[in-house]
Amino acid sequence: MKQIAGYEKLAAWLRSHEQEMFDLLERVVNIESGSYHKQGVDQVGELFRAFFDEAGIQTALYRQESHGNCLRADIPGSGGEQTPHVLLLGHMDTVFPEGTLAQWPYRVQDGIAYGPGVADMKAGLVMNAFVARAFFECGGNVAPIRVFFTGDEEIASPSSRSLTIEMARGAGTVLNAEPGRPTGNVVVERKGAMFVDFEVEGVAAHAGVAHEKGASAIEALARKVVALHALTDRHSGVTTNVGTIEGGVSVNTVAPFARGRLDVRYPKGIDEDHLQRQIASIIEEAAPACTCGRITHEGRFLPLFQTDESRMLLDDYTRAAQQLGVSVKGESTGGSADSGLTAAAGAPTLCATGPVGGNVHTRKEYCDLRTLVTRAEICAMTILARGELYLP
Numbered sequence: 001m002k003q004i005a006g007y008e009k010l011a012a013w014l015r016s017h018e019q020e021m022f023d024l025l026e027r028v029v030n031i032e033s034g035s036y037h038k039q040g041v042d043q044v045g046e047l048f049r050a051f052f053d054e055a056g057i058q059t060a061l062y063r064q065e066s067h068g069n070c071l072r073a074d075i076p077g078s079g080g081e082q083t084p085h086v087l088l089l090g091h092m093d094t095v096f097p098e099g100t101l102a103q104w105p106y107r108v109q110d111g112i113a114y115g116p117g118v119a120d121m122k123a124g125l126v127m128n129a130f131v132a133r134a135f136f137e138c139g140g141n142v143a144p145i146r147v148f149f150t151g152d153e154e155i156a157s158p159s160s161r162s163l164t165i166e167m168a169r170g171a172g173t174v175l176n177a178e179p180g181r182p183t184g185n186v187v188v189e190r191k192g193a194m195f196v197d198f199e200v201e202g203v204a205a206h207a208g209v210a211h212e213k214g215a216s217a218i219e220a221l222a223r224k225v226v227a228l229h230a231l232t233d234r235h236s237g238v239t240t241n242v243g244t245i246e247g248g249v250s251v252n253t254v255a256p257f258a259r260g261r262l263d264v265r266y267p268k269g270i271d272e273d274h275l276q277r278q279i280a281s282i283i284e285e286a287a288p289a290c291t292c293g294r295i296t297h298e299g300r301f302l303p304l305f306q307t308d309e310s311r312m313l314l315d316d317y318t319r320a321a322q323q324l325g326v327s328v329k330g331e332s333t334g335g336s337a338d339s340g341l342t343a344a345a346g347a348p349t350l351c352a353t354g355p356v357g358g359n360v361h362t363r364k365e366y367c368d369l370r371t372l373v374t375r376a377e378i379c380a381m382t383i384l385a386r387g388e389l390y391l392p
Contacts, residue, residue, distance in 0.1 A: 006140030010380045013134045018373050021126050022108075024051065025372075028122045029106040029115040033068070033151075035093040041068025041151040044092040044122075048073075048129055048149060055133050067159040068093055068151020072167070075135050079142040083390045084172030086145045086383050087347065088128040089164070089338060090121055090354075091153030095361050104363055111370045119357025119367040124177025125149060127354055127376045134380060142387030143172060153338050156195055156299025161341060168342035168349075173313060173386045175379055176339040177354035180371065181331060187352040188314055188330035190304035190337055191237065192272060194264040197297040198283045200224070203290050204249065204256035214254025215290035218247050221258040224293060227282045228262055231275070237267040238275065239334070259296075265334050268303040301336030302344045309348035313386070317350055320381035324374060353379055 028047060033040040045061070045068065052059045052073045062070040071092075077083055094117030106115035113123070128147055135141045148167045150160035157164065168174055180186065200221050205214030225242045232240050240262060247258025264279070266272060276298075283293045314330045321328040330350075339351035355375045357367040 006138070007381055007384055009138045010134050010140060011377050013138050014130060014373055014376050014380065017130060021130055021372055022369060024129075025113065025118070025123055025126045026106050028126065029113075029118050030101065032096070032098050032101050033093055033117065034095065034097050035067065035152050035155045037098055038066070038068050038151070040098075041092050045069050045071045045149065045151065048125065051129055052133070055136055057133065057136050062163055064151065064159040070151060070160050070163055071149045073132060073147040075132055075141065075145040077141045077144040077387070078139070079387065079390045081144070083143050084170055086141070086143045086386065087168055087171045087174045087342065088132060088145065088147045089174060089176040089342065090125045090128050091150045091338065092125065093151050093154050094120065095154050108369065111368065113367045113369050114365065116365070119179040119355070119365055120360040121178050121354055123357065123367040123372060124179065124354025127372060127379065128177050131376050131379050131383075135383070141383055142390050143383070145383065150338065156193070156301055157338055157341070158299060164338050164341045165345045168345040168347040171342070171347040172389070173383070174339065174342040174347045174349040175353045175382070176337060176342070176349065176351040178337050178339070178352045179354050179357035179360060179367065180352050180375060182356065182358040183331075184326065184356055184371075185329045185331045185352070186314070186317065186350055187304070187333050187339070188306050188310065188350065189332035190340055190351065191265040191267050191334045192270070192303040192340060193301040193336040194262070194272070194276065194279070195299040196262040196264065196279060196295055197259070198262065198293055198295050199257065199259040200247070200291055200293040202254065202256050202258070205254040207252045207254055211254065215288060216255050217258040217291055218255040219288060220291035220293065221245060221247060221260055223287060224282055224285070225260065228279065231278060236270065238270060239265045265336070266303070268305040272300070302340035304337065304339045304343050304349060304351055307348065310343070310350065313348045313350050316385045317353070317378065317382045320385060321378045323381065324377060326374060326378065328378070
């Protein structure tokens, strides 16, 4: 890849704003924005909206009733409206409940930042925002750039799903700023996922006096857990796991209720509708007698898969990284993300383009701040390279 015109100007701008990136990241992490904490997610969105508005970048807010609002920002390109756009994707929600910050506040030690959601994916949001602003102020992008931040990705995007697909339609490039792998690699394949909440009803009875009159919801749940786990087929890549269970009233009462939460992962090519029917059949089976089960909530992620176009995008990204002396490869993961939605919409997609981080969803989550500007530069150079596809 030859040095692309306009790159040095963009790189200089990004490097000169490194401390501002760090400052914004600290502010964003210090806002609690769990998926069910709409007020916090919306506060994050307002912070980024102010960031774009301050620069004169056009924004739009997509208000959601139950979950966090979605934010869009647009940077025109020199190629005109018919040029396929670049989509810089991210999510503002985290998996951490309210109160986490009080116990685990943002901190930086030896160039590593810690805090709830610092890698997944608030650092990626900051990176995307600054890349977009760099192009707005420096120019150089042939393709229009669209930034889109959602508020409910960690719970399978129940409100934002259709919007993300809409934003991806017609895109020539999608860069989803999930955290870069600890190796520095990006992600080219992800499994699809189902999150299934279910409950079981039984018949209460005194466990000592009238045991025969009861029907244990806990026994029914236990049978279902065994059957659901039996759907795991590592050869085909399907895994099932009931991660939480609860139920019952007291030790001496036949349990009248129980509930559980199931995680299912599967690669592209699996008949997910058939798999869902198998799951529903197990949950709804009335065994033992006088018990009944039902699904109360279901969320789905779509698989991220490679295409010829996405392989070309990976090539552009890895060549851009090489120009900066960074070795990057594509890898597969069992985790799921909104990149599956954009791939399903037909857009060439690359995931985990954000700053390098790890231990996500735990109290040890970290982001390597030393990679923030570098990953922003790789992203910017990739956008420049992709723009050359549309030059006459």
